[in-house]
Amino acid sequence: MSDHLHVDAKGTQRNKVVFRGGGFAPQSKRWVGAIVFILVIALMEVGTRTGFINNLTLPRPSDVFKTFIDLWNTGLLWKHLLPSLSRLAIGAAIGASFGVAVGVMIGLFSYVRAGLVPIVAAIFPIPKIALLPLFVIWFGIDEPSKYALIAFGTFTPTVVATYGAVDNVDRSLIRMGQSFSLSWFSIVTKIVLPGAMPGILSGLRVSLAIAIILLVAAEMLGAEYGIGAYILEAGSLYDLERLFVGVSILSLMGVVISAIIGYFEKRLLDWRV
């Protein structure tokens, strides 16, 4: 208090007004995330080396890294990664594009909304993994059933995000379009779709993360190669090092996908305030 307290020549107190407006304004501090990440890994390494953490409960990060290098050197990494990436790309592309199309239809047409929203709500909570046998019967044990599972899993969250985004498009802009006698098609393509783009992209972040989760599930059945197959094999052998290598690759895929979407958001949505 004495810091703020001043008395001038006439003996009147002059107090500095105390600043109280701080906080509640998130700032971007990139390096903090990296430091926390490194600290956690360092703690695991030191803990397992000193015996503070039992080697049976957690693999040593350096061993996990060695396993990864082995995987790289034997060429098995690409043998596992490439089929997984192609399954992910094809499945997610099918699911997301159908999802966006259906979501836009729900957003635009009352009858489609009335008809499909309940169905989407009914499908959404079904764990798609439970339907795996069904997909095998429909599409066979090969690739198509895996695409279908991933597509189905990405479809529902994309639909929900998309029609929410279409609902949130500024009605006054649509009014404006009508007042200038723009055609229905122009209003949809030039006002509704760009206006819904922020919501669609943030919905894709969620849907694509779900696609990665389902990738592992899809590879539970009849997949010789694939990150999911690799993880499941390691899991059934209780080979924690390999398990962690697989899991790290998955989370790396998640980070990369999120970065790609972030790039598109920067490119496409630079008009946002």
Place this chain on the structure above:
Amino acid sequence: MDLRLDNISHYYSDVEVLRAIDLDIPAGKIVCIIGPSGCGKSTLLRLIGGLERPGSGSVLQIGEPPAESINPLTYVFQDFALLPWRTVEGNISLVLEDHNIRGGRAEAIISDVLARTKLTDFRKALPKQLSGGMKQRVAISRALAVKPAVMLMDEPLSALDSQTRELLMDDLIDLWTREPFTSVYVTHNLSEAVRLGHSIVVLSRRPGCIREIVDIPIPLAEREMGNIELERKQKYLWDLMRDEAIAADQELLRV
């Protein structure tokens, strides 16, 4: 082209918002509509431009709109309604593309309206880079681009600060003086009404009907700030509206 409102009434479910409105909007004049909040003046404007269907009565276009008019009834909105993902010129070309005006013709129109609204240097700017006054200038130049027969202006200056409002009022008067346009101008601001209106329609509170139409014979270009005659008209309008405004204010509290 003149407009005539023929016995228009309008309801929102059970609430009667407008009652038996008869009004002529002559070509080349600015008709201001004022009234207490919630009296249905913005609704009336939406009815005039066909964005809403009147409960009964009709809006008539008397005579053909000029041949060069691309969109005869054109709005200027209070919230500007610019597409934030399009640049200034993109926002203007938006309303031309649908009428198959592209390339050189569009370019000529865009350059012309941007010059008339003093926006030439801001062609490539995005709306987020512009101040409120600039955004409304863009919206006005977009409206001019389609050569409207009647400009329907819905509180176009209400979202702006008072200095910007003065500047834009001067610009509107300039635009009108150089090339008279027909306009219906809805506002709750009496000083805007006496500066811009050739005639001022005073609506009563809900259900809105016409209480009086006040003509102001002074030419627009001669209406400076502090003009005694305008002050007198403004005082007269306020006396007309005062009790209604109080009643409208309290009516909202009771709802």
